[in-house]
Amino acid sequence: MDTNSAKKDVQRKDAHLQHTVLHKPVNMQSTVNRKVRSWKLFGEGLIYLLPALILLGVFLFYPMVKTLYYSFFITNPRGDTLLFVGLEHYLSLFQSPSFQNSMIQTFKFVLYTVPTGVLAALFLAVIANERVKGIEFFRVIFSSTLGISVAAGASIWLFMFHPSLGVLNNILHVFGLEGVAWLTSGQWALLSVSVTTIWMGLGFNFIILLGGLQSISQELYESALIDGAGYFTRLFKITLPLLSPTLFFVITVTLINSFQSFGQIHILTGGGPNEATNIIVYSIYKEAFEFSRFGTASAQAIILFIFILTVTILQFKVGEKKVHYQ
DSSP states (O other): OHHHHHHHHHHHHHHHHHHHHHHHHHHHHHHHHHHHHHHHHHHHHHHHHHHHHHHHIIIIIHHHHHHHHHTTEEEOTTOOEEEEOTTHHHHHHHTOHHHHHHHHHHHHHHHHHHHHHHHHHHHHHHHHTSOOTTHHHHHHHHTGGGGSOHHHHHHHHHHHTOTTTOHHHHHHHHTTOOOOOTTTOTTTHHHHHHHHHHHHHHHHHHHHHHHHHHTSOHHHHHHHHHTTOOHHHHIIIIIHHHHHHHHHHHHHHHHHHHHTOOHHHHHHTTTOSTTTTOOHHHHHHIIIIISOOHHHHHHHHHHHHHHHHHHHHHIIIIIGGGOOOO
């Protein structure tokens, strides 16, 4: 019995040794091959991403880091750092009446442009989505502002707002009303710039929303129509819920663009009159390129970045809960 037991033990040990010798190198080799393959795929992906990473690094990440760096220093007109002041620029900005006014005007500008611009584009998109003869012509008209640059669009409205030659005041004169100082009155300047901004962003928002509307299945409308649902019932129960992802995107993009508006303000009002249209982006421009205070301008840019980032995160946290994905 002892001899047979010893033989069985030797056989088990030999079998275990053969299994270890045969399978362990294979498993190790398989693991090494997987790691090599994963690194190879990572390297290939990095090569494809390299042009985009270089562009982002040169034109986005490096300027952001440089802006943050400048915000802690006093600089000379050439942009050379002279003295480290830490958070002094930030503290002085929040105590500055000019910066406080700039923030207030920015909030007003966003409040004027974002809801009105999105609702106007949605209204036109719903109309253009109807199946009627000749609707293609109106789709082209509604989206035409997409092909107009900021400089050209602002110049068009500059003539329309002209106090004596402008179309708007001439229309008011026809009805026996006095002309309005659209761009030189503190009461009307911000509203005039907001109207220009809404008009310039209308084409992009219209195209995106129309695309979202046309992606909704017509079978849903046909089923609702069979069930006796009216036009507004279909609009609020089918169209808007299924369009909510597109609406969410348009609202987010329009909000960010409103905070970053510059060209139309520079052409129409130059931040005036009496800083009535001096929103924060234009304030950054003046501080940096008119007054050569690059440290203060950089601090304002960082504050604007933090604020836009916070608003965007809150919008995703709160607004995305109401989005219905198909």
